[in-house]
Amino acid sequence: MPELPEVEVSRLGIDPHVRGQIIQQFIVRNASLRWPVDLRLQETLKNATITHTARRGKYLILYCACEDDAQGALLIHLGMSGSVRIVAPDTPAQKHDHIDWVFETHRLRYHDPRRFGSVIWHDLAVGDLNLHPRLLSLGIEPFDDAFTGEYFYQHSRNRSQAIKVALLAGDIVVGVGNIYASEVLFRCKIHPETSTKSLTLAQSKRIAAQVKIVLQAAIDKGGSTLKDFVNSDGKSGYFQMHYNVYDRAGEPCTVCGRAIQRIVQAQRATYFCAHCQPATQ
Ligand SMILES: [Zn+2]
Structure with missing residues (x-):
């Protein structure tokens, strides 16, 4: 699943090819995404200029200046398996x-x-983008x-849930997906089941x-995959990091050599080293 880093890399990959471009045509072959694509956009976006790109959480954002002077933003979410390429x-x-x-010399394809x-x-005449229902509750x-x-x-004082679950929820800070939550807590030497509100300032x-x-x-x-956004097979933008704990159950801890453990929290797998991340009482 694309996480925040993949979405940001996707944005960096397409930005030089879409910024300042005029949309000659917006073609929707299948509108049945998680939420149906509004087919009226084929008219709204005709001859609109993409002024700049941005990202909020896992939304890739294309700011558009329309032919009728309307200003708006396209929020693109890659879901479980989406990708964009030129x-x-x-x-x-x-x-x-x-x-x-469709641009003059190339296309952006979803x-x-x-x-x-x-x-x-x-x-944007309706209101600030950050007030959009899909963005409003983001951390x-x-x-x-x-x-x-x-x-x-300050934002975790009333949270009794486990720190791993609170990080994943995305309402304090966005972008810490399941892989990164385990990695962050390993590097911090914090047990993933620690009550969030019990965490110290340090x-x-x-x-x-x-x-x-x-x-x-x-x-x-x-960043090494940026060139793959042009004329690729659409599978670029996903990359494998070397992980300290994620998906390494039973393998030796990179610090102490003891076996990495796997537990399930809120239906998601968590990986940690019980020696390097001891439970606090
Ligand atoms: Zn360890």
Whole structure:
């Protein structure tokens, strides 16, 4: 599943090819994504200019200036299996290539076999994008300067759930998916079942710092795939990191050599080293 780093790398990969481009045609071959694609967009986006790109959580955002002076944003979510890439105009659409943005010299193409993704339009005349229902409950961005140990500490005082579950919920800070939650807690030497509100300020500072480090490392790793967004098979943008604990049950801890353990929290697998991440009483 694409996580925040994959979405950011996707944005970096397509940005030079879509920014400033005029959408000659917006083609929807299959509107049945997680939420139906509004077919009126084929008219709204005709001759619109993509002014810039952004990202919020796992939403890739294309800001558009429309022909009738309306301003809006397309929120693209990659769901479980979605991807975007740049293709030559004569590239035949393959199965699962659901949407094309047609520019003068190339196309942006959205591919999604499982169709859990979405492409949603937000008219900025209606209100600020951050007030959109899909974005409203999202936590702070991990790379926001305001996301500090103090911020995490203050926003976790009323949370009795386990720290792994609270990180995954995304309402304190976005982007810490299942893989990264295990990795962050290993690096912080915090047991994943620790009650969130029991964390000290010092532990909160370690968490904020490691969230930034782990996610940035993943984005940097994906940077080597940026060229793959052009004329690729649509499978680029996903990359494997070397993990300390994730998916390593029974294998030796990279620090102490003891076996990595696997537990299930809120229906999701958690990996940790019971020696390096001791439970606190
Ligand atoms: Zn260990």
